[in-house]
Amino acid sequence: MRYQKVTEIAAAWGISERSVRKYCAEGKIIGAVLDGKTWKIPENAVKPARKKRTGKRNSDLLTRLRREKESAIPGGIYHKIQIELTYNSNRMEGSRLSHDQTRYIFETNTIGVQDKTVNVDDVVETANHFRCIDLVIELANYRLSESLIKQLHGILKSGTSDSRKAWFAVGDYKRLENEVGGNPTAKPENVAKEIKQLLKKYNAEKNKTIYEIIEFHYEFEKIHPFQDGNGRVGRLIMFKECLRNGITPFIIEDDMKEYYYRGLKEWKTESGYLTDTCLAAQDRFKEYMDYFGLKYSD
Numbered sequence: 001m002r003y004q005k006v007t008e009i010a011a012a013w014g015i016s017e018r019s020v021r022k023y024c025a026e027g028k029i030i031g032a033v034l035d036g037k038t039w040k041i042p043e044n045a046v047k048p049a050r051k052k053r054t055g056k057r058n059s060d061l062l063t064r065l066r067r068e069k070e071s072a073i074p075g076g077i078y079h080k081i082q083i084e085l086t087y088n089s090n091r092m093e094g095s096r097l098s099h100d101q102t103r104y105i106f107e108t109n110t111i112g113v114q115d116k117t118v119n120v121d122d123v124v125e126t127a128n129h130f131r132c133i134d135l136v137i138e139l140a141n142y143r144l145s146e147s148l149i150k151q152l153h154g155i156l157k158s159g160t161s162d163s164r165k166a167w168f169a170v171g172d173y174k175r176l177e178n179e180v181g182g183n184p185t186a187k188p189e190n191v192a193k194e195i196k197q198l199l200k201k202y203n204a205e206k207n208k209t210i211y212e213i214i215e216f217h218y219e220f221e222k223i224h225p226f227q228d229g230n231g232r233v234g235r236l237i238m239f240k241e242c243l244r245n246g247i248t249p250f251i252i253e254d255d256m257k258e259y260y261y262r263g264l265k266e267w268k269t270e271s272g273y274l275t276d277t278c279l280a281a282q283d284r285f286k287e288y289m290d291y292f293g294l295k296y297s298d
Helices: 006-013 018-026 061-071 078-092 098-108 122-138 148-157 188-202 212-225 230-244 254-265 272-291
Strands: 033-035 038-042
Touching: 006 018, 006 038, 018 038, 061 078, 061 122, 061 230, 078 098, 078 212, 078 230, 078 254, 078 272, 098 122, 122 148, 122 230, 148 188, 148 230, 188 212, 212 230, 212 272, 254 272
Parallel strands: none
Antiparallel strands: 033 038
């Protein structure tokens, strides 16, 4: 059999030498062999077919998010979610960064400060939250697990002042008792057992409704498994589970926080408060999807 060089094949096929080498490395050219550092290609080799581009953007949210994330496309729905979810979720937990500062950190990986100081933890947790959203998108189709929950917490609190405290467990369950809104939460020694029971119950049904996702969120926050960061991890989980189950996700915005906290507090007596808040947030998110040409289920 006669062989040709990469340069000869590239000229014959009208493509770059780099593309020919890539085809060879990926095994797409039958009979191509590597001789030292040089590819030898059969003279009768067939040019691999390239996938045709439709020119249409996918209308599925998760597919669009993954595509925009991988391509680092600015100004799309991925860009929007990174800023809105991070800003609002952190703001609800006391971050003093503005919306513009959050956006600036995401877009430039720098922080602009004028005439005032900035809390370093606010900046670190903002950057970390961006990474958490990426993880949620990457693992959206995986079943919710303890390891993922802990991983989200580990990413969120990595490099913060809390991570330097001997009693604070980054990426692991709390070591000290804590309260939320003046109400007791699970004892540290009971957290692992209660989380396992909650996940077993939640994962028993394959397909979830938005109401089951909201109920899981309440139960998760009631356990309060981490020393800090429970609210943000819990809201990231809700976002992920909506993506996994084909449900329009939602972002609890800062102006909704009083209704949201009231809903968590009064869930056992009136679940409608929290449910209505989440559904109102979902309606806002649908406006984002309309703008970006994405389909959603009513």
